[in-house]
Amino acid sequence: MCDINISKRFRRQGEMLANRVRKQYKHLRNRFAKKNIEVFRLYDWDIPEIRVVVDWYGGHLVIGEYMRRQSVPEWLPMMGQAVANALNVPMEKVHLKERRAGKQDGKRYARIDHTDKKIILAERDLKFLVNPYDYVDTGLFPDHRDTRQMVREMSAGKDFLNLYCYTASFSCYAAKGGSRTTVSVDRSGSVIQWARENMVLNGINPATHRLVQAHTFDFLKKAAREKQRFDLAVVDPPSYSTTKTRNVAFDIARDHPRLLEAVVGLLRPGATLFFSTNHQSFEPRMDELKVSDMQEITASTIPEDYRNKRKTIHRCWRIKV
Numbered sequence: 001m002c003d004i005n006i007s008k009r010f011r012r013q014g015e016m017l018a019n020r021v022r023k024q025y026k027h028l029r030n031r032f033a034k035k036n037i038e039v040f041r042l043y044d045w046d047i048p049e050i051r052v053v054v055d056w057y058g059g060h061l062v063i064g065e066y067m068r069r070q071s072v073p074e075w076l077p078m079m080g081q082a083v084a085n086a087l088n089v090p091m092e093k094v095h096l097k098e099r100r101a102g103k104q105d106g107k108r109y110a111r112i113d114h115t116d117k118k119i120i121l122a123e124r125d126l127k128f129l130v131n132p133y134d135y136v137d138t139g140l141f142p143d144h145r146d147t148r149q150m151v152r153e154m155s156a157g158k159d160f161l162n163l164y165c166y167t168a169s170f171s172c173y174a175a176k177g178g179s180r181t182t183v184s185v186d187r188s189g190s191v192i193q194w195a196r197e198n199m200v201l202n203g204i205n206p207a208t209h210r211l212v213q214a215h216t217f218d219f220l221k222k223a224a225r226e227k228q229r230f231d232l233a234v235v236d237p238p239s240y241s242t243t244k245t246r247n248v249a250f251d252i253a254r255d256h257p258r259l260l261e262a263v264v265g266l267l268r269p270g271a272t273l274f275f276s277t278n279h280q281s282f283e284p285r286m287d288e289l290k291v292s293d294m295q296e297i298t299a300s301t302i303p304e305d306y307r308n309k310r311k312t313i314h315r316c317w318r319i320k321v
Contacts (some may be wrong), residue, residue, distance in 0.1 A: 009199040010075055014082030017043065017050050022086045034227065038121040039130070039142045041305040044313075052079055053099065055142070058121045061089050062132050063096035065146075071098075095132040099282060101280075111135060118203065124149070126172055127201050129194065137195060139167045142151060143313045144236070147274060150179035151234060158231040161185075161266065163216050170234045175204045179232070182209040185219045187269050213319030215248075220262040231271045235263055239279040252277050259320075264289055267321045275314040284317070293320040 024042045032040050038058035045051055051066040051083060065076045076096050084094045089220055097112070111134055118129040123145055130138045148170055153158075154178030162171045165184035174182050192213045199209060212219060216237070237259065241250045256277070263273060273291075286294060294317060301316045 010078050013050050014078050015078055016047055017052065017054075018082040018086035020046060021054055021083050024305075025087060036122045036124055037145065039123065039140060040303075041142065041238070044306070045309050045310055050079070054083055057130060057132055057138065058119070059089065060093045060095065060119070060132050061087065062095045062097065062138060063114065064099040064136065067098050067100050067262075076192075077227060082120040087256075097136045099136060104230045118197075123169075126167055129168070129197055129201060130171070133301060139191075140169055141166070143302065143306045144170075144276065146303050147234075147276070147316060148173040150301070151232065153276065154232055155179040159183075160231065161233040161263070163219075163233070163235045163263065164237045165195060165211075166191055166236075167198055169198065169210065171195070171209060172198055172202050172204060172234075174232070175199070175209050180208070183212060183228075183230070184210070185212045185214055185216060187213065187215045189213050202204075216259070217262070220266070222255070223266055229267060229268050229275075230266055231268055232262055233267060233271070234276075235259065235273065236276045239277065252279050253282060257288065260289055262318075264321060266290060268319060271321045273319040273321070274316060276314050277318060278314045280311060282315060286317070289319070291319050291321050 028040055028042070039056065041053070041055050043054040043119045045053065045066060051068070053064045054068070055062040057062070061080070063076070063080050063083060065071060065079070080094045080096050113134045115133040115146070116129045116131070117133050120127050121130055123140070130140050132138050151170055152173040155174040156179070157177050158174070160174040160179045160182040162168060162173065162174070162182060162184040165171060165186045168184045168206055171182040171184040181248065184195055185251050186195070192211050195211055196206070199206060237250065237252055239252050240247070260275060267273060296315065297318045298312065298315045302313060306313045
C-alpha cells in the first residue's frame with residue numbers, strides 16, 4: 001500500500017486531473033454534440049507528472065496509464081475515481097487500461113477481459129460498435145475521424161482499398177461517400193466479423209463491400225496476380241506485429257517501403273493513397289515510390305481534441321499516383 005505522503009500526492013494529482021478534464025469536457029461537449037460525435041479525447045499527459053490519457057465514449061470513460069517501471073497499482077484507480085467524480089460517471093462505466101510502449105513481446109494488445117460487450121456510438125451520421133471492456137483499443141480510432149471524412153469526400157464512384165482495416169470505419173465512410181466498391185483486409189477473423197457488424201449497423205450492402213481475412217502481403221500478392229485495381233486506398237498499419245504461426249514479423253520503420261510499393265502497384269493512374277502511422281520515431285523512406293505527388297498532411301488530419309505539444313498522435317501522407 002502507499003504510505004501517507006504518497007497517498008497525499010496521488011490525491012493532489014487526482015484533483016489536478018479532475019479539474020483539467022472537467023474544463024476540457026465543458027469546452028468540447030457542445031461543439032461535438034452539434035456534429036453528433038460521441039467519442040473524443042479529454043486529456044493526454046498534459047501535466048508531466050500525470051501520465052494518463054482520458055477519452056469520453058458517450059457516457060463511458062476510458063482511462064489509460066502510460067506505464068513505466070515506477071508505476072504502482074494504486075495510482076490508476078485513484079485517477080479513475082477522480083475523473084469519474086468530476087464528470088458524474090458511475091465507476092461501472094470507467095474502463096482502466098495499461099498502455100505500454102514498444103514491442104512488449106506481443107503483450108501490448110493482449111486481451112484484458114472477455115465480456116464481449118459492445119456499445120453503439122455515433123460519429124457524424126455513422127454509428128460504430130465499440131468495446132471499451134476487453135482490449136486497450138476499443139474498435140475505433142477517433143484521432144482519424146477527420147481523415148475518414150476526407151476519404152468520404154473523395155469516394156464517389158471509386159474502388160476503395162482498406163489495408164489493416166481493423167473494424168472498417170474507413171470503409172464505412174467510403175461506402176457512405178458513394179464508393180463503387182470497397183475491399184477491407186485484416187488478418188484477424190474477430191475484427192473482420194466486427195467490421196461486418198459495423199457495415200450492417202450502417203446499412204451497407206455486403207455484396208459490393210467485401211471483407212477479406214488475410215495477411216496483408218498475401219493479399220497484395222494475390223491482388224497483383226488477379227490484376228485488381230483501385231482508385232483510393234488507406235494504409236494504416238500497426239507499428240509492429242508478429243504472426244506466431246508463421247514466425248513472420250512486421251516493423252513499420254523497416255517494412256513500409258516495400259508495403260507502399262506493393263500498394264501503389266494496385267492503384268490506377270490518378271489514384272490517391274492515404275498512409276498513416278502512429279510510430280513515434282518514424283522516419284519515412286518513400287523517395288523511391290513511383291508516384292506523381294506526395295505530401296505530408298498530418299496537421300490537417302488531427303482533430304482539435306488530439307492536438308498535443310508533447311507528441312503527435314499520428315502522421316499522415318497523401319500520395320498521388
